[in-house]
Amino acid sequence: MEVASPLPAAALVPAAAAVALIVLSRRRPPLREAWSVLAAAAQTALVAAMIPAVSAGARPTWEGPALVPGVPVLLRADALGILFAALASGLWLVTTVYSIGYVRALAEPRQTRYFACFALCLFATVGLALAGNLLTFFGFFEILTVAAYPLVVHKGTEEAARAGRIYLLYTLTGGTALLGAVAWTAALAGTLDFRPGGILPAGAAPAALWGLFILFVVGCGVKAAVVPLHTWLPLAMIAPTPVSALLHAVAVVKAGVFGVVRVVGFVFGPGLLGDMGAAGLLAGLALATILLASLVALAQDNLKRLLAFSTISQLSYVILGVALGTETGFAGGVLHIASHALLKITLFFCAGAIYVTAHVERISDMGGIGRRMPLTMGAFAAAAFMLAGLPPGAGFTSKWRLLEGAAQGGAWLAVLVLLASVVLNVAYFTPVIVRAFAGPAAPGRAEAPASLLVPLLLTAAGGLALGLVPDGVLPALSLAQAIARSVSGP
């Protein structure tokens, strides 16, 4: 049930205000950083304030001025939107603390631009999470593309500039495809409103539906780094580590996957997608991505690149989940957004902490690092195994439901790949951990500063908590199940 509420719009204000305040206080770093923390905290509080109502079945909705005649700026906190917004704002708060420690320790240049773009990214992410129609979604999606660019090229080297060019080329091409899809949807469905179970008429010409499907998959798939549209992501690892962390966990990359979930659940509807046979294609793409990215990850020596390929692989679990066509699978896929967010941000935080403390990026240089930084590497090992799907972590909760959903749908190939992928996950993470703890030890202990260490321990604990009590801090499981129920229909 929709209830008019200013809260969805209010949730966007802190980040937008922070952009201006950060630029205005550019000559006073402590104030500038205080604005970031405050905005993240305010955003988290405003999003959290909506969770009880959403859990009770209400959908706080704010309708703004018309974007084009008949299509307003529509912000609606449904279960899917609030889950993603809560993850994004909560992890932004943690990342801000981590970022401050990180950029101070490395004395990064251009910190004003860095923090301002960070805030703008979060503005866009929460906006697209809460977007109630496709046009609003598209607007925030494109703002996110542009806002993340200065973060990707932050280093200012030729290599960073090249990564930025490729990033923009890929994401703007995706955006163009998405624009075509949105415009076509408006003509075909007569509405752009997200509705559980979809808005596209089942009677439409199959060719039109397939055309739309392909445009949507390319449009969201570039950001979601679905093979073969993933090339930009490993290159974008040139960005500072906190950027990679947040972009993988909740912002750019996750926004692409979130878009796929929205499109499958609220534009096509799982039923129509299954009837037209596109669900099978989507699942096939996801399975191929899971396997290929895991195999490539095996061969990586640069830790951040390994994590990038791990992300590519893990995100396709979400896509697989919504493509399976079963309610359990859909819930598992959505839940995996949360699992992957918490665990992957932990892994990136660890990589950043290692870089700040020991200035190494290559796995081959990390021998014995676990004995110098036992807490950091302990968290890394825990997050890695939880992400692989070993119980009792967050990865297990979501992957178990994916397996169950695949089995219910009779998708035995998916079951097989899911199981094989657990083995591959363990296989590409184990060498890192073994080398870190078994390698020749450098003398002395040297953990990262507390501003880096505390966030990564927090997120690791969050990952464990999500596995043990899936409805603990954030009612992730019940929200995911509510979403799956609503899109599957009666």
Next chain:
Amino acid sequence: MGAHLPILPTLLALAGALLVPIAALAGRRAAEGVAVVAAGAAGLAALAGVAEVAGGGVRRYAVAGWPAPWGIELVLDPLSAFTSAAIACVAAVALAGAGPAARAAFGGAAPRFYALALVVLTGLLGITVSGDLFNVFVFLEISSIAGYALVASGAAPALAAGFRYLVLGTVGASFYLLGVGLLYALTGTLNMGDLAARLPAVSASPLFAGGVGFIVVGLAIKIALFPLHGWLPDAYTHAPPPVAALLPAVATKAPAYALARTLLYVIRPDELPVATALAWAGAGAVVAGGLFALRQTDARRLLAYSSVSQMGYIVLGVGLANGAALTGAYLHVLNHAVMKASLFLALGALLLDARGPSLSALSLASRRPLIGGCMVVAALSMVGVPPAAGFFSKWYLLQGAIEAGQPVLVAAILLGSLLAAVYMYRLTEAVWFGPEDARAAGGRAEAAPAVLAALLVLAVATLGVGLGNAVIVDRLLAPAATATATAR
């Protein structure tokens, strides 16, 4: 006063053009002030005209009290009010911001620039309110001849570019006049309303087809529709920076308006394939202009070819001629004017102390974040990133192309966006991330206040028009678009 609103903007611009030389006797500053005030007053008068007809009214005005068809009739309806307000307001802001560049380019002769610029504006505003085809020709020539002089007022290559512009522009004007003559021979009238009533009876005549053909080709040359765009790249590249801030923003818009007006209100080409042909030609221009822009290394020429591409969007929408497509085309007249004025103004400010106009020599924005930021806003609008205004005109055009069942045109619109993303990226990257230049490092931190103010106004307008486009569309463009779209 209210009754004279149709003629007021044109008269104010003309009065300014006459007063500037007199004011110049009191000094350069006075001339500049008079010019900006005159253009600003024309803008305000045009906005008053918008308020007068918003929602769908029509005001007819008989010049000197002589009624049509004998006298000169001016017509203010939502379409003409919108177009003249767009042209007058953008021109006023561009003139206000062109001061430092005009002083640098012309020195003591700057008043001549202002006088000619106001003559151009007089002609353009006259086109938008003309109620008969011959007066469109007269005003077209007034604006064009002043435009040739403005382009040729630069250094040596500008003279050649201006001459080329003159030759091709005159060919275009002659074609147009020839076409109008043929229609006059057929019907015995030049008044748009009369013509619209009498043409259906003679539409079988080969003279009719010939007349329409000549008019369309003539206007297409003035619009610089690919492949008839030959005059534009040189003219906009070599025009002095203050001229470049004005002409590319507004000069091709009035002929585009004349094309829409003639085609949709006078000829109403039910039987002729001319509209469809224009849609496809527009799509060709979108893609070809974008491809040309990609290959440029001179920032000014890159922006010039971008104009070829963007004008293609407007012609595409006019050719499709359904409600959504026309809305997009009309809105793009305003959007493109705003972003092109912004880009050329910013570029002019950067060129004041850059090593040269090539992309590799621009590397100044890190010391001038405001100019660089305004360029980014204009670039995002060009690419079509919401909520910048440029997104919304493309959205309506897309809707129109989908409605017309033309997937190839849909693809062309999207491809044009993508090409714009690449060429605008090259420009913005050069400005923001180019190697720091020793000379630039010693230069001023930002531009003169007048330039900055104009750039900020244009950047705010880009976002404001984007976020408020639904109001403009509801009150002005949709009534204008649906009136002709359903009449067909």
